[in-house]
Structure formats: structure tokens, C-alpha cells
Amino acid sequence: MRRKISKCCSPSCFQANRKEWIIVNVQINKEECIGCGLCAETCPEVFRLTDEGHAEVYADPSPETEGSVREAADSCPVSVIEVEE
């Protein structure tokens, strides 16, 4: 006997199980970056420091890194990480 599985429509359940990601682009204004390294520490999957002493985005954000990308952008001391949605 088959049971019909109904979808949960609770907003909190939807958020917890959300697979899509909202960030479509993340950029750094390299000329304004002071090279503190905080973004690379916060989200090493997306940000890294270059030999020139500033940060760069070397990988696209994913659903798994979305939260830490936002945290890095919010924590940047000179606010040069731009997150587009």
C-alpha cells in the first residue's frame, strides 16, 4: 500500500530545507581592500589573499557557503565586498 506524502508549507521548514541560493554574484573592490585577510578566514572556500596583498573571489558562492560569504561581507572593515542578489 502506498502512502501519499504531503509537502510541508511551513515558512520555517522551507527556510531550513532551502536548496536554492540567493547570492548571484560577489565582488571585491580590490583597490580599496586593505588586505586584512578576514574574508579569507571567514570563508576560505570563496575568498583568498593574493600575492599583491588584497583579497579576491576565486570560487562562486554556493548554498553551503552563502552564510559565510554574507558574514565576510558584513565583517569587512572597509566594506568593499559587494554581494548581489
Ligand code: SF4
Ligand atoms: S575583509 Fe575586506 S579588507 Fe579584509 S581582506 Fe577581505 S576584502 Fe580586504
